Amino acid sequence: MQPVNGMAETTLIQLRDVSRIDSNSGRQLLNPLSLTVCAGDKVGLVGASGSGKSTLMRSIAMLDPFSGELLHRGSPITDGAIPVYRRKVVYLSQRPFFTGGTIEENLRLPFQFKSAKNNLKSPSYQPDLVAAELDAFELAPEILNRASESLSGGEQQMIALIRALLLEPEVLLLDEPTAALDPASRDKFEGRIHRWHNASNNTTNKNQKEEKAYLWTSHDRTQIDRMTQQTITMNHGQLMLTNETASVTHDAREINGPKNEQQLEPSDD
Amino acid sequence: MIDVQTLASTMPNISHATLLGQFLQPRAQGDISLSWFEVGVAATLLLINAIISLQLGLGIAKRIATSSVRMTIQLAILGLVLKQIFELAQPTPVLGLAAVMTVIAGVSAVKRIDHRYPTIYRNSIFAVWTSAWVVTSITVLLIVRPQPWYSPQVVIPLLGMVLGNSLTGISLGLDRFLSELKNRRGEVETMLALGATRWESCRGVFIEATRTAMIPILNTMSVAGIVSIPGMMTGQLLAGAEPIDAVKYQIMIMFVIAAAIAIGVVLSLSLSYRNVTNSQHQIEWQRIQRP
Numbered sequence: 001m002q003p004v005n006g007m008a009e010t011t012l013i014q015l016r017d018v019s020r021i022d023s024n025s026g027r028q029l030l031n032p033l034s035l036t037v038c039a040g041d042k043v044g045l046v047g048a049s050g051s052g053k054s055t056l057m058r059s060i061a062m063l064d065p066f067s068g069e070l071l072h073r074g075s076p077i078t079d080g081a082i083p084v085y086r087r088k089v090v091y092l093s094q095r096p097f098f099t100g101g102t103i104e105e106n107l108r109l110p111f112q113f114k115s116a117k118n119n120l121k122s123p124s125y126q127p128d129l130v131a132a133e134l135d136a137f138e139l140a141p142e143i144l145n146r147a148s149e150s151l152s153g154g155e156q157q158m159i160a161l162i163r164a165l166l167l168e169p170e171v172l173l174l175d176e177p178t179a180a181l182d183p184a185s186r187d188k189f190e191g192r193i194h195r196w197h198n199a200s201n202n203t204t205n206k207n208q209k210e211e212k213a214y215l216w217t218s219h220d221r222t223q224i225d226r227m228t229q230q231t232i233t234m235n236h237g238q239l240m241l242t243n244e245t246a247s248v249t250h251d252a253r254e255i256n257g258p259k260n261e262q263q264l265e266p267s268d269d
Numbered sequence: 270m271i272d273v274q275t276l277a278s279t280m281p282n283i284s285h286a287t288l289l290g291q292f293l294q295p296r297a298q299g300d301i302s303l304s305w306f307e308v309g310v311a312a313t314l315l316l317i318n319a320i321i322s323l324q325l326g327l328g329i330a331k332r333i334a335t336s337s338v339r340m341t342i343q344l345a346i347l348g349l350v351l352k353q354i355f356e357l358a359q360p361t362p363v364l365g366l367a368a369v370m371t372v373i374a375g376v377s378a379v380k381r382i383d384h385r386y387p388t389i390y391r392n393s394i395f396a397v398w399t400s401a402w403v404v405t406s407i408t409v410l411l412i413v414r415p416q417p418w419y420s421p422q423v424v425i426p427l428l429g430m431v432l433g434n435s436l437t438g439i440s441l442g443l444d445r446f447l448s449e450l451k452n453r454r455g456e457v458e459t460m461l462a463l464g465a466t467r468w469e470s471c472r473g474v475f476i477e478a479t480r481t482a483m484i485p486i487l488n489t490m491s492v493a494g495i496v497s498i499p500g501m502m503t504g505q506l507l508a509g510a511e512p513i514d515a516v517k518y519q520i521m522i523m524f525v526i527a528a529a530i531a532i533g534v535v536l537s538l539s540l541s542y543r544n545v546t547n548s549q550h551q552i553e554w555q556r557i558q559r560p
Contacts, residue, residue: 022555061462062549063462079548079550082550083464086462090462093458095455097459098459099456099473109460109463110465114469115465163463
């Protein structure tokens with residue numbers, strides 16, 4: 001762990017012996033696993049359907065009850081702070097969902113939650129930022145007035161990503177985000193994630209230094225190669241190809257070797 | 270020209286005498302008791318239904334039969350029980366019967382619900398009990414004020430009406446809440462993932478369920494007196510009450526029933542919401558299951 005550009009690699013999320021059992025069937029959905037996600041990480045999560053990838057992601061977002069310990073920047077998260085934590089560690093599902101109403105109302109919705117209003121550090125809804133995001137995705141501004149059902153699958157997923165990015169998250173949990181998209185939409189999506197991660201971790205201004213990471217699940221091996229630097233393979237609710245106490249930043253990299261393309265994060269190798 | 274008066278006075282006699290002989294004598298005014306034969310005439314009407322069902326192969330003839338028999342037995346038992354309790358005129362049996370009715374209403378409210386969670390019966394009974402008893406107590410003790418206060422002739426029918434309506438509301442509300450929650454799972458979870466509290470994520474579903482539960486009583490109130498004459502008023506008119514008195518009672522009971530439904534629905538939904546979510550702002554989906 002070498003300081004790069006004068007900053008040490010920050011531990012964002014730590015899972016300690018996290019496991020999950022389906023309380024109805026008694027089936028072990030997630031075997032006890034430990035995992036560390038550091039700033040700058042771009043982690044690929046691969047494995048067959050039902051191997052526990054989504055379960056792991058949902059556990060990191062604390063969307064399901066699990067046993068074990070989860071630390072955010074070294075501290076456990078109190079129950080009341082979970083909504084605020086989820087704004088920092090945003091889970092994006094394969095299929096985007098919207099509430100009724102227009103796209104603009106959907107984009108504004110998270111800013112009406114208590115976790116936004118009661119938190120001074122929370123960003124506010126900025127229309128010009130939204131306009132810039134739409135522009136980046138080559139979406140017409142008129143889309144804001146449309147109902148979500150009238151959008152194509154690709155447009156919906158882009159809006160879902162914009163909605164997540166407006167929260168200024170630290171970690172994005174991308175659960176097969178482009179599985180249902182056409183290649184053109186997929187490229188735009190990947191490009192945006194890339195710029196988001198890149199801008200934050202390559203910034204020269206230390207005061208504006210924001211530390212970001214993402215986990216990405218996909219059945220598309222080439223996408224994993226393109227978008228991630230470390231790979232975790234899951235099988236039957238178990239982490240494979242990493243040491244049990246793996247910090248993905250280090251151990252997974254030893255196994256898989258550093259990817260040579262798109263080496264954009266501050267790296268210690 | 271036909272003499273109207275003659276016609277009116279002779280017609281009933283002729284028809285009764287010729288069609289059904291000595292069974293159907295014109296009754297004395299104010300006498301509203303029915304013979305078992307007269308009840309049987311009504312039953313034959315349903316028989317027509319059953320025959321149609323058999324002819325068309327609707328497959329509901331058996332259900333018509335069983336629910337008719339069931340209804341008859343239930344009401345016959347109620348009649349016998351009420352007879353006993355009316356004669357005893359003691360508070361304990363009155364409250365005992367009220368309690369049994371309440372528990373049955375609470376259990377029945379869950380019967381037709383598609384999705385359930387482990388403590389749903391307890392919650393339903395609690396919600397029915399609280400709403401119906403609070404509202405009925407106010408009605409009996411502050412509005413109707415019978416002597417003695419536990420008069421079964423007042424307490425039991427009033428509670429029965431309140432329970433029947435409250436259980437329908439609770440049943441509709443719970444069914445809608447749980448099925449909507451399941452149907453809108455993606456939407457609810459997306460809100461949670463974007464920082465909603467558990468209440469913020471469930472509020473929309475909660476409101477919709479409440480609205481659904483209130484629809485029947487709102488419909489009933491809006492057509493009362495135009496499309497239908499409500500049951501209680503019908504009963505009072507048959508028993509010879511003054512129309513204005515019957516109307517006042519009916520208005521009062523409508524308000525009382527609506528209040529009971531509102532309390533019961535909000536209570537049952539709040540308890541359900543607490544039971545399918547947890548303090549970590551998660552929805553415990555695995556608790557919501559089809560029976």
